[in-house]
Amino acid sequence: MKHEIGFTLNGVQRRATVDARMSALEMLRDVIGLTGTKYGCGEGECGACTIIVDGASVNSCLLFALDCDGREVTTVEGLAGDARAQALHKAFVARGAVQCGFCTPGMMIQATHLLATHPHPDADAAKRAIEGNLCRCTGYQKIVEAIVEAGETLQSGDAT
Amino acid sequence: MNETLTRPAAMGSLIGKRIPKMDAPEKASGKTRYVHDIDLPGQLHAAILRSARVHALIKRIDATAARALPGVHCVLTAADVPDQRPIGVAKDHLPLKRDRVRSERDEIAAVAADSEAIALAALKLIEVEYEDLPVVADAEAALAPGAPLVHPPIAGAAAGASVGLAGKADNIAMRFDYSHGDVIQGEAESDVVVEDVFELHYVTHCCLGVSGVIAEFDAKGNLLLYSNTQVPFLHKREFAEILGMDPARIRIIQPPIGGGFGSKLDIYPFEVICVFLARATGRPVKLVYSREEEFLASPTRQPVRLTLRSGCKRDGTLTFRRVHTLHDNGAYTSWGATTPFVMMQTFSSLYRVPACDYHTVAVYSNNPYAGSFRGYGNLQATFAVEAHMDKMAEMLGIDPLEFRLKNAQVAGEVTGQGMVFRSCGFQDCLRTAAERSDFQRKHREYAAQRKAPGALKRGVGIASMLHVGGGAKIYPSDGCGTILKLDDFGHVTLITGASEIGQGSETVLSQLVCEELGLPMSAVTVVNNDTDITPWDVGVHASRTTFIAGNSAIGAARKAKTKILGAAAQKFDCTADLLDLRGGRIVRAATGESLTDLARFLRGLHFSDRAELVMTSFYYEPPSVHQDKSFKGDVSAAYAWASQVVEVEVDTDTGAVRVIRVTAAHDVGRVLNRLGIEGQIEGGIVMGQGYALTEHLMVEGGRIRNPNFRDYKLITAPEIPEMDIAFIESMDGEGPQGAKGVGEAPAICMAAATAGAIYNATGVRITGLPFTPERVYRALHGELPPLRPTPRIPG
Numbered sequence: 001m002k003h004e005i006g007f008t009l010n011g012v013q014r015r016a017t018v019d020a021r022m023s024a025l026e027m028l029r030d031v032i033g034l035t036g037t038k039y040g041c042g043e044g045e046c047g048a049c050t051i052i053v054d055g056a057s058v059n060s061c062l063l064f065a066l067d068c069d070g071r072e073v074t075t076v077e078g079l080a081g082d083a084r085a086q087a088l089h090k091a092f093v094a095r096g097a098v099q100c101g102f103c104t105p106g107m108m109i110q111a112t113h114l115l116a117t118h119p120h121p122d123a124d125a126a127k128r129a130i131e132g133n134l135c136r137c138t139g140y141q142k143i144v145e146a147i148v149e150a151g152e153t154l155q156s157g158d159a160t
Numbered sequence: 161m162n163e164t165l166t167r168p169a170a171m172g173s174l175i176g177k178r179i180p181k182m183d184a185p186e187k188a189s190g191k192t193r194y195v196h197d198i199d200l201p202g203q204l205h206a207a208i209l210r211s212a213r214v215h216a217l218i219k220r221i222d223a224t225a226a227r228a229l230p231g232v233h234c235v236l237t238a239a240d241v242p243d244q245r246p247i248g249v250a251k252d253h254l255p256l257k258r259d260r261v262r263s264e265r266d267e268i269a270a271v272a273a274d275s276e277a278i279a280l281a282a283l284k285l286i287e288v289e290y291e292d293l294p295v296v297a298d299a300e301a302a303l304a305p306g307a308p309l310v311h312p313p314i315a316g317a318a319a320g321a322s323v324g325l326a327g328k329a330d331n332i333a334m335r336f337d338y339s340h341g342d343v344i345q346g347e348a349e350s351d352v353v354v355e356d357v358f359e360l361h362y363v364t365h366c367c368l369g370v371s372g373v374i375a376e377f378d379a380k381g382n383l384l385l386y387s388n389t390q391v392p393f394l395h396k397r398e399f400a401e402i403l404g405m406d407p408a409r410i411r412i413i414q415p416p417i418g419g420g421f422g423s424k425l426d427i428y429p430f431e432v433i434c435v436f437l438a439r440a441t442g443r444p445v446k447l448v449y450s451r452e453e454e455f456l457a458s459p460t461r462q463p464v465r466l467t468l469r470s471g472c473k474r475d476g477t478l479t480f481r482r483v484h485t486l487h488d489n490g491a492y493t494s495w496g497a498t499t500p501f502v503m504m505q506t507f508s509s510l511y512r513v514p515a516c517d518y519h520t521v522a523v524y525s526n527n528p529y530a531g532s533f534r535g536y537g538n539l540q541a542t543f544a545v546e547a548h549m550d551k552m553a554e555m556l557g558i559d560p561l562e563f564r565l566k567n568a569q570v571a572g573e574v575t576g577q578g579m580v581f582r583s584c585g586f587q588d589c590l591r592t593a594a595e596r597s598d599f600q601r602k603h604r605e606y607a608a609q610r611k612a613p614g615a616l617k618r619g620v621g622i623a624s625m626l627h628v629g630g631g632a633k634i635y636p637s638d639g640c641g642t643i644l645k646l647d648d649f650g651h652v653t654l655i656t657g658a659s660e661i662g663q664g665s666e667t668v669l670s671q672l673v674c675e676e677l678g679l680p681m682s683a684v685t686v687v688n689n690d691t692d693i694t695p696w697d698v699g700v701h702a703s704r705t706t707f708i709a710g711n712s713a714i715g716a717a718r719k720a721k722t723k724i725l726g727a728a729a730q731k732f733d734c735t736a737d738l739l740d741l742r743g744g745r746i747v748r749a750a751t752g753e754s755l756t757d758l759a760r761f762l763r764g765l766h767f768s769d770r771a772e773l774v775m776t777s778f779y780y781e782p783p784s785v786h787q788d789k790s791f792k793g794d795v796s797a798a799y800a801w802a803s804q805v806v807e808v809e810v811d812t813d814t815g816a817v818r819v820i821r822v823t824a825a826h827d828v829g830r831v832l833n834r835l836g837i838e839g840q841i842e843g844g845i846v847m848g849q850g851y852a853l854t855e856h857l858m859v860e861g862g863r864i865r866n867p868n869f870r871d872y873k874l875i876t877a878p879e880i881p882e883m884d885i886a887f888i889e890s891m892d893g894e895g896p897q898g899a900k901g902v903g904e905a906p907a908i909c910m911a912a913a914t915a916g917a918i919y920n921a922t923g924v925r926i927t928g929l930p931f932t933p934e935r936v937y938r939a940l941h942g943e944l945p946p947l948r949p950t951p952r953i954p955g
Contacts, residue, residue, distance in 0.1 A: 035190075035193065040451065048368055076189065088188075098188055099843065104188050105190040127878045134869065140846065140876075140877040
């Protein structure tokens with residue numbers, strides 16, 4: 001059963017025809033062709049598919065595509081113009097928070113969401129924010145450092 | 161040209177700096193295209209029907225309904241591929257199973273369809289009739305007289321045919337027997353002798369990116385694979401053998417991969433099946449696992465039962481070690497079955513021990529087959545060895561650090577196994593890790609506080625490791641090739657055989673080239689993912705890439721430098737040794753005076769009468785040796801060392817163990833990229849923490865009970881310990897800029913050190929993994945069932 005939905009994706013209004021059973025993750029990857037959002041488990045356990053929907057970070061594999069209708073959706077591809085995400089991108093690169101990179105888009109989204117709600121997280125807050133995002137390479141330490149550093153950068157106004 | 165007076169050290173050395181990974185900006189933007197993200201025009205999607213039974217005869221397969229489903233292009237069973245050949249190190253594994261299934265993951269049929277959904281729907285239409293066979297669910301049971309055979313002999317097989325085609329009269333997959341010195345005499349001289357059984361469990365890689373492959377044949381019959389392999393050149397050769405193709409007609413492109421950790425050393429049935437489907441349909445075919453399939457059908461770490469007997473004299477001198485181990489090989493044999501190569505090194509050579517006997521038998525069972533996994537047997541071996549180091553020290557009343565220092569290897573040692581320790585920072589690792597963690601004081605005090613009131617107990621444990629750090633000559637060659645091209649603009653293209661699997665090899669190789677050529681990192685592009693372009697390399701394993709590919713890259717860069725400075729010497733009327741390359745310029749070595757811009761000089765060479773481009777190649781083969789049949793020989797050009805101290809808090813009311821702090825001291829030869837090496841060590845520590853505390857692939861009756869991240873528990877961010885990492889720079893003489901390999905090392909000590917810390921906290925030594933709350937709680941209450949002794953299997 002196909003349905004047409006309309007929503008804002010990374011700041012641009014668009015429409016998509018989706019199957020009723022389709023997840024938002026499948027829609028993003030297979031219908032729209034944005035592959036930055038990753039499939040890691042398909043059941044909300046790994047966080048690789050994290051996106052922001054109406055200001056909340058969610059696992060897109062657990063969200064029906066239909067439920068994107070009328071909402072504002074941000075994926076990793078939509079972070080380019082976001083000052084917080086730019087600070088995070090810089091810190092992720094400089095701090096060595098990326099190895100194989102497969103969890104990184106989900107981490108970037110989750111961290112952007114954190115900084116939007118808690119602008120200056122300490123290490124514990126950063127760890128809690130990404131506890132639903134699995135990483136097998138880094139041991140998380142450098143991801144946490146990068147998130148804290150990005151918060152500090154934004155606080156000091158260096159990001160602009 | 162006002163920069164004429166550029167200081168000689170204008171750019172400074174890149175060695176030891178914090179160099180961001182070259183691929184990090186792409187990855188952090190979500191722009192990197194992994195195999196899952198690639199779609200080829202005309203591509204079909206594949207799915208595999210796996211066995212519904214653990215051990216059974218296949219009586220009938222009916223794919224009629226699946227073939228009739230609209231959108232299905234092809235359904236293959238073994239009957240459709242009569243010429244298929246067995247894969248794997250023992251050639252015991254047909255990709256599509258013929259008359260029987262031997263494990264839950266066995267492949268029975270495969271579909272290529274217009275979409276993944278159609279392919280999955282088609283699988284449900286395939287009817288399979290089975291006749292159950294008794295399940296061999298345990299390695300010891302596989303050895304019992306009259307045990308069902310996993311690969312029973314096949315009547316009429318050609319003489320000398322492999323196990324996959326001819327079967328085998330017993331369940332023994334592989335044996336490894338090693339010895340040096342006289343263990344009988346060693347035991348007779350011992351004042352203390354200890355013996356324990358250790359049992360190491362199943363864990364799996366859990367790469368965040370699931371397995372996947374795309375196969376495509378061109379009109380001339382050439383095969384192109386988009387593959388996650390860690391060993392493209394070995395893969396190419398094995399694929400050719402399996403498919404009966406000319407290897408020259410197989411090209412492997414490696415997109416960036418979502419984690420490797422050893423899981424991509426083997427060829428797996430799904431890859432071969434995807435090629436079969438591409439051949440049958442004439443279309444590109446893509447096959448990507450689901451996470452559940454990844455848990456069910458990708459490799460595991462070797463589950464091991466191990467009995468260790470060790471002895472020492474009253475003064476703490478080690479006298480002997482006797483080891484016999486039983487490995488559950490699973491139904492088929494992966495490269496990972498050769499982990500005893502590494503395990504025996506730890507038993508024979510981590511500490512100085514005059515006599516060592518080591519025997520491993522790997523047996524077939526109907527369990528999932530184990531593969532290679534970061535550390536390659538060394539986590540298991542180190543777990544046992546270090547438990548005995550603690551135990552003997554305590555029995556002798558010697559401080560555990562002093563006991564280790566007394567027996568620790570030093571530079572210049574030639575071990576009983578023939579390993580030569582040219583650079584060896586082991587004692588420095590021990591002292592550094594102990595000092596920075598205040599190990600000795602804490603160890604004494606925590607032991608004294610065991611009986612104090614309160615449920616929370618603290619403990620510290622120490623463990624060390626030896627691992628190959630200069631490649632490993634497992635194959636007759638352990639080399640790597642490099643091609644270097646400098647263009648008219650001073651830009652370098654570094655074409656290396658070494659694969660990037662997220663560990664940062666392209667960055668460190670670029671760094672080494674830039675160091676030689678006096679260029680900034682921005683001057684390099686790396687090509688490392690296409691067998692039609694890149695020169696040969698054994699692959700990413702054995703922590704070898706920085707060392708082997710690094711020396712290869714340096715060799716090519718030095719040749720380029722020699723060529724450039726030779727030409728410059730003519731132009732500037734001096735000898736080449738008076739010149740140098742710095743900051744993108746040709747300078748006088750003594751003063752740093754800039755003579756010309758490198759790019760301009762390269763253009764000059766190109767457009768001059770000499771009409772010359774600067775392109776070089778270099779092949780590095782390490783001065784190590786292929787071990788002899790008794791496993792003796794100096795298998796690596798350098799050896800890496802590490803000591804890690806783990807501090808835990810044990811909640812004796814619940815059995816929960818929290819790792820508070822890890823102090824790691826690693827002899828890495830020399831730090832090349834500080835950012836990258838810290839990342840390797842932190843990641844390895846946390847992977848080792850998961851092995852020790854939370855991860856457990858539960859296999860019961862041949863079935864995996866927890867094929868998902870909800871029930872297979874990886875360490876999450878809030879659980880990571882405080883990590884203090886120290887580097888011991890032993891400056892290895894053969895290493896690139898003095899460096900040695902590090903990739904596997906950090907994961908190896910964690911379980912061993914955690915076991916020691918739990919004992920220090922509670923007085924209870926647990927010799928089986930994992931240390932989950934339930935198991936620890938039971939152990940504290942004396943309710944953990946005793947481990948069964950490891951059976952001895954006469955040769």
